[in-house]
Amino acid sequence: MDQTLTLNGQDVSFTPGQTILEVAGEHGVAIPTLCHMQRAEPIGSCRICVVEVDGCSELLPACSTPANAGMRIQTHSQAVMEARREILSMLMHTGYHDCPICDQGGECRLQDLVYEYGVQHVPMPKRPDQGVPEYATPNIRYWPERCILCLRCVTACNEVLGIGAISIQGQGNQARVVPHPERCVSCGECLAVCPTGALTENLSRYKGRYWLEDRTQTTCTYCGCGCQLELKVQNNRVIGIETEQNIGVNRGSLCVKGRFGYEFIGSPERLTTPLIRKNGKLREASWDQALSLVAERLGKIRSEFGADSIGGLASARCTNEENYLFQKFMRAVVGTNNVDHCARL
Numbered sequence: 001m002d003q004t005l006t007l008n009g010q011d012v013s014f015t016p017g018q019t020i021l022e023v024a025g026e027h028g029v030a031i032p033t034l035c036h037m038q039r040a041e042p043i044g045s046c047r048i049c050v051v052e053v054d055g056c057s058e059l060l061p062a063c064s065t066p067a068n069a070g071m072r073i074q075t076h077s078q079a080v081m082e083a084r085r086e087i088l089s090m091l092m093h094t095g096y097h098d099c100p101i102c103d104q105g106g107e108c109r110l111q112d113l114v115y116e117y118g119v120q121h122v123p124m125p126k127r128p129d130q131g132v133p134e135y136a137t138p139n140i141r142y143w144p145e146r147c148i149l150c151l152r153c154v155t156a157c158n159e160v161l162g163i164g165a166i167s168i169q170g171q172g173n174q175a176r177v178v179p180h181p182e183r184c185v186s187c188g189e190c191l192a193v194c195p196t197g198a199l200t201e202n203l204s205r206y207k208g209r210y211w212l213e214d215r216t217q218t219t220c221t222y223c224g225c226g227c228q229l230e231l232k233v234q235n236n237r238v239i240g241i242e243t244e245q246n247i248g249v250n251r252g253s254l255c256v257k258g259r260f261g262y263e264f265i266g267s268p269e270r271l272t273t274p275l276i277r278k279n280g281k282l283r284e285a286s287w288d289q290a291l292s293l294v295a296e297r298l299g300k301i302r303s304e305f306g307a308d309s310i311g312g313l314a315s316a317r318c319t320n321e322e323n324y325l326f327q328k329f330m331r332a333v334v335g336t337n338n339v340d341h342c343a344r345l
Contacts, residue, residue, distance in 0.1 A: 052074040059083055228249070
């Protein structure tokens with residue numbers, strides 16, 4: 001049964017078991033977060049979501065504090081705003097946030113909040129002289145000096161996906177994200193949830209800024225799950241893949257193929273003209289020549305040996321519609337059920 005509390009001076013209803021963050025979100029009140037993920041238990045590491053509750057001597061984290069009947073909550077009081085500015089200033093002080101050259105510039109949640117809350121006079125510490133540490137997968141570059149230890153990557157890997165390829169070692173200022181390559185499956189879940197530039201994609205470095213990109217929502221073609229994703233396109237080339245946590249059956253998660261398997265689309269090695277083998281060498285031909293040859297050869301084989309002497313191999317790099325047409329051609333035109341898919345090989 002719904003109960004009520006007071007949120008920024010207005011009485012609102014909530015369902016027992018909800019957190020303050022969930023109640024605020026339901027009623028259109030935006031509370032900033034850096035570590036919170038909807039698909040995981042509250043982490044409570046960043047503290048940027050603190051709110052003021054009457055009767056409490058300290059500010060409380062909205063992401064992990066249960067809502068109770070009769071609560072009087074202020075989400076943007078003077079004390080709350082000052083606390084958030086102090087937290088953001090501390091986060092900026094503890095790292096090296098070289099925003100102008102960071103791949104996440106313009107897409108960084110920390111950068112957005114620093115701007116929104118007017119945090120100023122942030123000194124840039126000396127850049128750590130420690131080289132570039134290797135990450136668990138070559139598809140992702142790790143920048144430890146940009147890490148704010150929000151623990152989203154660790155939680156996503158361990159709790160959401162159950163892989164356990166990332167952990168935290170050390171305490172306090174010595175705490176660091178430590179990848180375990182022997183367990184990593186290169187899914188990029190950690191990359192997708194990182195709110196700063198601590199994890200960036202190696203494949204799309206220096207290819208474009210987000211404000212120059214077009215975004216196109218589509219369905220991943222690599223298997224039949226139907227995972228939803230967004231293609232990041234610039235100058236008619238796909239330069240990256242994005243996902244959203246609340247969209248599609250995958251809810252933001254992808255496998256290594258869906259997350260990083262896009263470079264073939266604009267590869268200069270792709271064939272653009274049919275090739276026919278003559279005298280042991282492949283030579284360019286027109287589409288009419290190629291299709292006529294295929295039809296002639298398949299027809300001859302089917303007449304001599306039967307339809308089941310022919311097999312078809314579909315491709316994950318074709319669209320679902322193209323693969324449907326291919327299996328329809330094999331079954332209805334050629335007359336065989338010998339159809340397989342490259343994902344099984």
